[in-house]
Amino acid sequence: MFNPQTLQQFNNTDTPFYYYDLNLLRQTLNICKQAAGRYNFKVHYALKANFNSAVLKEIQVAGFGADCVSGNEVKAAIANGFPAHEVVFAGVGKSDREINAALDADIFCFNVESVQELLVINDLAAAKNKAAKVAIRINPNVDAHTHRFITTGLDENKFGINIWQLDDVVFTLDNCPNLQFIGIHFHIGSQITELDVFKDLCAKVNELSDWFEQRNLPVKVLNVGGGLGVDYNAPHENPVADFEHYFKIFNEHLIVKQGQEVHFELGRALVAQSATLVSRVLYVKNGINKNFLVLDAGMTELIRPMLYQAYHKIENISKPQQAEQKIVNYDVVGPICESTDCFQENVQLPESHRGDLLAIYSAGAYGEVMASSYNLRDRVQSVYSLPEAELIKG
Structure with a gap:
């Protein structure tokens, strides 16, 4: 090598x-961008995978958005040139300080993980006379068939909102004037190599998109998260993840209605x-x-x-x-x-x-x-x- x-x-x-091969990074980014662009999919880079400044610069220049899970990741994304309107902020434990800073930065969206968080964001946004865009992170109860420490989409996981809580979500959204509901968000796990599990995810997304629409909450953004794995066993033979197959599954199995956008949050697959x-x-x-x-x-x-x-x-x-x-x-x-x-x-x-x-x-x-x-x-x-x-x- x-x-x-x-x-x-x-x-x-x-x-x-750490030795960074920026040639390979650029090649990976280009392949991913072309594969996603074929279907008009939007990719946000998950900063938690790697926030080395040289790496972030390459990803920003390539035209990806940013997926952040802390206030400092939001700051790092914006400091490294990612436009605030392409930054999403997830995380099960956002502090008031982090939420306020993200509101001040006018980020694209908060991926919200509990009913209580909706109430907190609404109150903080109201104090600033702002409307916060929110997507609801839902646990679809899809088994990602990955290591138990990095699976995130099952019921009773600390991440996201369980399906049986969604009536409370709708009630809260209807009564929080400083929240702007824009979509639904999913993330079932990391280092997923059995790509057929994403077909199961698509079925759940289709069902839940209809569920929100029926309750007069139009879904603009279908954020299906990330999780695409890489080949740790043969990195020389397979240096680039199978983006073509990955995005093709969503194109074939996800029902995208007129005016809807499909967003992804990829980290490991881009930089590992x-x-x-x-x-x-x-x-x-x-x-x-x-x-x-x-x-x-x-x-x-x-x-x-x-x-x-x-x-x-x-x-x-x-x-x-x-x-x-x-x-x-x-x-x-x-x-x-x-x-x-x-x-x-x-x-x-x-x-x-x-x-x-x-x-x-x-x-x-x-x-x-x-x-x-x-x-x-x-x-x-x-x-x-x-x-x-x-x-x-x-």
Whole structure:
């Protein structure tokens, strides 16, 4: 994956670091934009996946909107050039301060997750003599067949409003003059690879769109969320998510009435493959039953394997693939004082030595944004590859 010139530059760079392939990011954005544009779908980028400023700039320039789940994400989106009228604000626990700031910024829409939140937004908007645009986030009770920690659309989930509460929603909307209902919002989970579940989501969206229309609440926006997964197992072979199939499912199964817009909130699918965590082997510990490679990166730089038992492909990029190489099974671990600080067990790698560079791929989503300074660790730098093949540090 990395040419000799790049590897030489890696050797001269302090590790660990996040390496961003901006060429791949631009390619991914273009493919997604073309696939969505075929059906006039609108895509908002989910900032929670990665809010690195260079990444945000690429996405903003490509013409995507912004999906935010905190007040600071709203601020970051606008500061990085996303127009406020293309910013949506979701999140189950919006504070009054965050809501007021979003009202002052005149964002496009609040994705509302409870009846009580509707009342709070109405009161805060009234104090400013404003009307807040709102979409109702509904739990459609669709099983996304993904990890239980990242499924979000089932009944009795902390996110969204359950279907049996919708009569209360209608009553509240009818009695809140400072709310402007514009649509319905859904998000059933993350890292979804069985795309047929989106057909089930479409059926629910169609049903609920009719339900609101029948109660004299016209639905302008059908926001179906995101969740499209990426190939963590074979990032080299499949560096771009299957946007064509994904959007085609919604085009074929979603009933879009005249005047309605279809919005998506994609994060991981846009950025995951664009970054690699590059780390150096500090120590090799060979035992009777296990061999360990102790890296200078750990759960403070990429927590997904420890938090979700997530798989990331790992390669020793200091050892070119050779037919006669000795292959060793290693547990690849970090330096953090926690037993769970393990990227992967029983990784087959060429025999490795202190100083070797390891690449942990697909780190562009929920890598840098979830980094911490636990154990008083330094925050690590980011390195970028530009179209001119120049590496810059930031």
